Amino acid sequence: MNTTAPPSLAESELYQDLVVEHKRAPRHFGHLVAPTHQARGHNPQCGDDLQVELDITDGRLRDIAFHGQGCAICIASTSMMTEAVIGHDVDEARALQQRFRGVLTGQLEPEAADLGKLVSLAGVRRYPSRIKCALLGWHALMHALTPEIGADEGATP
């Protein structure tokens, strides 16, 4: 059986090496000892289900962890998110989420968004059915940062 066809568009655009590597070995995967904030992101359509935990002191994300299950895009995006926001101010994390979301929903061009490594996920914008996968962990992060709208179940993209 031939499984060695040339890489498809999805492989070069969606499943880039960095993305697959984060899926295989997600960063900050697990629990914090004493989270100050947390929220769940859940997509009942596909079963993706994540919990994001934060340690916020003086407006800064001192630590972050996540656990749960999801597709490669969902896990990789959340893993890369933890690396991008750890040690940064809450306001910076919010701004990054805005730019990342803007790129995936087609409102911002990737080159103009200053996404750093997260630009590896920009290809998701060409797969409308997968955008919610890439945003799930980010929704959970935003809900954790805004407990009054966060509750527990609210983070549906």
Added chain:
Amino acid sequence: MGDRLPRAAAADAFPVLAQRVHGAPLAYLDNAATTQVPLPVLAAMRRFEEHDRANIHRGVHTLSQRATDAFEQSRAVLKRFVGADASHELVFGSGTTEALNLVAHGLSAAGNGAAVIRPGDEIIVSGLEHHANLLPWQAAARRSGARLRILLPDAQGHLHRRDLKALLNPRTRVFALTACANATGERPPFEALLALAADAGALTVLDAAQVACHAVPDLSALDCDFMAFSGHKMYGPMGIGALVGRRAALERLLPLRLGGDMVEWVGYTEAAYAALPSRLEGGTPNVGGAVGMAAAADFIDQAGRDAIDAHVAALRAHAAAGLTALDGVTVLSPGAAPSAIVSFVAAGVHTHDIGTLLDERGIAVRTGHHCAQPLLERLGCGPTTRASFALYNTHDEVDRLVAGVAHALDVLR
């Protein structure tokens, strides 16, 4: 390998299949969600819309009479298709979901008299069901004060007569079951289970949506009060379906849609409903859809039910064997009695990623919970990837599916 269908002729009849997706020939393996429509069915619908279209019943003009004849002729064709006799009737609706809602609502809502299902009664629903044959019964139980009980499958997803026996009692009013689980491809022994429930005095409900295209149940040989199926899963159009059953049982249903065409007489404060089938067909029906659904039944019979059934079962067996051989892949209901559905999970790889990578190779499958969340949780497997076959699919497409899944596992692991 069981190929008794003239493949070229079969595929040529379906114009939508002759296209490439992402540069590869389309392999359409999402037939459990909806099948494609062949030229003879499209032609029948077009003929109706171009020559006979009018509203049915009571019209004195020629087109209205022709449309009425076309609608009633379609009813007759479909009754014959499922082995209905004079003791049965068939009513049209939008599909299986509406038909099952009509039954569950019609037995549990009180009209002028008390509802058929009363407080303290029991409703048994199998644990294999699509949400369309579960949620209406949850609502019916709440509405009527009845108790909802679930006939749970074993760890392999099989249902057993002894488990149903243990649930049945004099308070059992309804037993609802699928003829084939859409999420796993499991084909329960529905003939025996329905007979057991009927013996215990329950009304029996069969969801035949997944079998109408290749192994439609024969009502004349079945202890079945209500059977539901859809046009769009049997090579017919979307938005049309049928509820067929024993007249005596259908007459017990409170109509769901009140309005035009379902009345004997109407006053400002009260009305008397018409006899079957009009009683349950309030409003202008989808006449063109009914014509198409009947044409689809004729198409199936011309291709040969047994030939189609043997063909899709062989494709399913081929796919199950090929997928099981892949590292870390588990096929649900691996030894399912002949069915057209193969559903599987791959350790460490999510179904959405598999689905996207298969689509890149022109292979259309469905991913997720397949509207059967409780069943997949019960089987402990979460969302799955599902391929489902129709008469136009080929063993070459099964090979492409297996190779595509193997490749997706390589990329993602």
